[in-house]
Amino acid sequence: MKDRGLGGHHFVNAYVADKLRRFDAMDRSFEALFELMFSERENTLCERSDGYRIIKTSYGEAREETLARAAALKKRLSAAERDAVVGLYMDNSLAWIECFWAILCAGFRPLLLNLRLDAETLESALKAAGAAAVVSDGRRFSVPTIAAEELAVGEEPLAGPQFGSDLLVMSSGTSGSVKLCAYGAEELYWQISDSSQIIRRCRAIRRFYRGEIKLLAFLPFYHIFGLTAVYIWFGFFARSFVLLKDYAPQTILNTIRRHGVTHIFAVPLFWDRVYEEALRTIRGRGEKTLRKFERGLALAKRLGRVPLLGRIFGRLAFREVRDNLFGESVRFMISGGSSIRAEVLAFFNGVGYRLANGYGASEIGIGSVELSANARWLCAGFVGRPLSSLAYRIDPEGELLVRGKSAARVIWEDGVPRPRGDWFNTHDLAECVGGHYRILGRRDDLVIGLDGENLNPTLIEERLRGDRSGELCLIDAGGATLLVSAPRGLGARELAERERALRERLGELGLSARIGRLVFVPGPLMAPDEIKLNRRRLREELLSGRLTPLAPDAEDEGAEDALLDSLRAAMAAALGREPEEIGARADFFLDLGGSSLDYFALVSALRGEYGVDFPTEDGSSLSTAEALRDYIRSAGAYVD
Numbered sequence: 001m002k003d004r005g006l007g008g009h010h011f012v013n014a015y016v017a018d019k020l021r022r023f024d025a026m027d028r029s030f031e032a033l034f035e036l037m038f039s040e041r042e043n044t045l046c047e048r049s050d051g052y053r054i055i056k057t058s059y060g061e062a063r064e065e066t067l068a069r070a071a072a073l074k075k076r077l078s079a080a081e082r083d084a085v086v087g088l089y090m091d092n093s094l095a096w097i098e099c100f101w102a103i104l105c106a107g108f109r110p111l112l113l114n115l116r117l118d119a120e121t122l123e124s125a126l127k128a129a130g131a132a133a134v135v136s137d138g139r140r141f142s143v144p145t146i147a148a149e150e151l152a153v154g155e156e157p158l159a160g161p162q163f164g165s166d167l168l169v170m171s172s173g174t175s176g177s178v179k180l181c182a183y184g185a186e187e188l189y190w191q192i193s194d195s196s197q198i199i200r201r202c203r204a205i206r207r208f209y210r211g212e213i214k215l216l217a218f219l220p221f222y223h224i225f226g227l228t229a230v231y232i233w234f235g236f237f238a239r240s241f242v243l244l245k246d247y248a249p250q251t252i253l254n255t256i257r258r259h260g261v262t263h264i265f266a267v268p269l270f271w272d273r274v275y276e277e278a279l280r281t282i283r284g285r286g287e288k289t290l291r292k293f294e295r296g297l298a299l300a301k302r303l304g305r306v307p308l309l310g311r312i313f314g315r316l317a318f319r320e321v322r323d324n325l326f327g328e329s330v331r332f333m334i335s336g337g338s339s340i341r342a343e344v345l346a347f348f349n350g351v352g353y354r355l356a357n358g359y360g361a362s363e364i365g366i367g368s369v370e371l372s373a374n375a376r377w378l379c380a381g382f383v384g385r386p387l388s389s390l391a392y393r394i395d396p397e398g399e400l401l402v403r404g405k406s407a408a409r410v411i412w413e414d415g416v417p418r419p420r421g422d423w424f425n426t427h428d429l430a431e432c433v434g435g436h437y438r439i440l441g442r443r444d445d446l447v448i449g450l451d452g453e454n455l456n457p458t459l460i461e462e463r464l465r466g467d468r469s470g471e472l473c474l475i476d477a478g479g480a481t482l483l484v485s486a487p488r489g490l491g492a493r494e495l496a497e498r499e500r501a502l503r504e505r506l507g508e509l510g511l512s513a514r515i516g517r518l519v520f521v522p523g524p525l526m527a528p529d530e531i532k533l534n535r536r537r538l539r540e541e542l543l544s545g546r547l548t549p550l551a552p553d554a555e556d557e558g559a560e561d562a563l564l565d566s567l568r569a570a571m572a573a574a575l576g577r578e579p580e581e582i583g584a585r586a587d588f589f590l591d592l593g594g595s596s597l598d599y600f601a602l603v604s605a606l607r608g609e610y611g612v613d614f615p616t617e618d619g620s621s622l623s624t625a626e627a628l629r630d631y632i633r634s635a636g637a638y639v640d
Helices: 012-025 030-037 059-076 094-105 119-129 185-201 224-236 249-259 268-283 287-303 307-317 319-324 342-350 457-464 492-508 535-544 562-575 596-610 625-634
Strands: 044-049 054-058 085-089 109-112 133-136 145-147 167-170 179-183 214-216 240-242 263-266 332-335 355-361 365-369 390-394 399-404 410-413 416-419 424-433 436-442 472-476 480-486 517-522
Touching (some): 012 185, 030 185, 030 224, 044 094, 054 059, 085 094, 094 109, 094 133, 119 179, 214 249, 224 355, 224 365, 240 249, 268 319, 268 342, 307 319, 307 342, 342 355, 390 424, 457 492, 472 535, 480 535, 492 517, 562 596, 596 625
Parallel strands (some): 085 109, 109 167, 133 145, 263 332, 480 517
Antiparallel strands (some): 167 179, 179 410, 410 416, 424 436, 472 480
């Protein structure tokens, strides 16, 4: 079966080359981009599930709705100047795509507002850009705010749209300040050209499933990674986006399988969670199964040095693993946004998928992605060679410099615009091996150790992070300080044992004399709305006292409690952990990462053991070993 919807062409490469040629010939404008992106009008733009059926929207249908929204927006903002900035505050949806283009078609410049940033930061960005209004799906702002659902009601499609000159993307803000980066159609032309080079150089990324290429719309379109590598790259070639109802893990897995998703681009946090869940399932099947899996994965990595052998072995040996993950439709996956662990890359590539590491920034767009199928590069976190429109250079300080035609044309920082210069200093530390680049961390994240030497947090965290080690973050807080996440409810002995093990590991790595302070903190280090560690925030919170070190649970210290120990063991079994990792007051969901299915398995086992029914509505209050102990005793089901 051939890939469908190729504009009359029989092969992907011919279709891609022809469409890019037409974009070049049509003056590389937003008008040309819009017309070409929606030219295959019968192709499916997006699909979603309402729980019972799959609902599809074609590019032609979305085009008409976009022009109707543009007409309504132009009326609402009739007093605004041409090329005025209009913010767009929406999560991924068909409406986001239509409103994004409606703003451009109405002659305005969209500012893609980052939903993960606080209100003060967003208002600051609107002020810096001189925004005339915001199109929003909920939050209201100090400037006129237009509800997305109000646009296009009863409007005739806009005739003769006059397009805005560029679009504005916000940086993530984790470096301490938020920048606004402007991209015109010329820069997007070069980014699309880069993607066409990827398609020609990497056969895996253009593979389809049952005649279709479907990308999971997981990354936010308002972020540079989601905007370029997800929406612009795939939208230009009229491929399909699969929309998520929500971001619950089971929803994501079910959506991928039901829709036959072929491409998944996500941040390392996503891959980490899928990896940890897969390992937990494998551990739950016993030590013998775990050892067999580990031996197979090690062999897959060795064979991966000869890509064809590695791929054949992975596809044959790990079919059951894939069935429990994404199924067989997925063809290519990319991680980007921050560093990803080598063992996570080795896992996905070993079990028969293709997960590549990529690199980019708000200021430069997408810079590179590892296209080699060789495990030497794929599994070591390399990000490949620079894409065709860009050049990389590493300065004497080890920092990566980038220049090229696809980078942002103007960058606003602290309200001051700065046109694109020659070389842009990313302040990311990098190395180049055999023409392949690897990002080693950020220059401003370096920590001065007790011996006066610089410590690279990214590399040290990678070396320290082991099985069940939890999150780690090395910061400079009155000296080199290692933050370690731990579940609430750990006793003093358990906490001391964790510290002893970690200090022993520091000694093995020769870091004992360089990192003086270990601070255990309750719960995850990343905030719920973050996609990577925000070292600056953690440092500020620790120094200000807002991040409180974990205090050991001293209740019944030294006393024996057979029921409590049994319940901790039961929780550990349900979660694929060791009993000593389960504190008496550690929350099954919030601290230990358990799911509702895990909890159901736990209470089912306890019901069989103690003959006690656990009311479903009380699940949230019976989520610690201590609470379960008290409940069982109160039911008279256990006698000391």
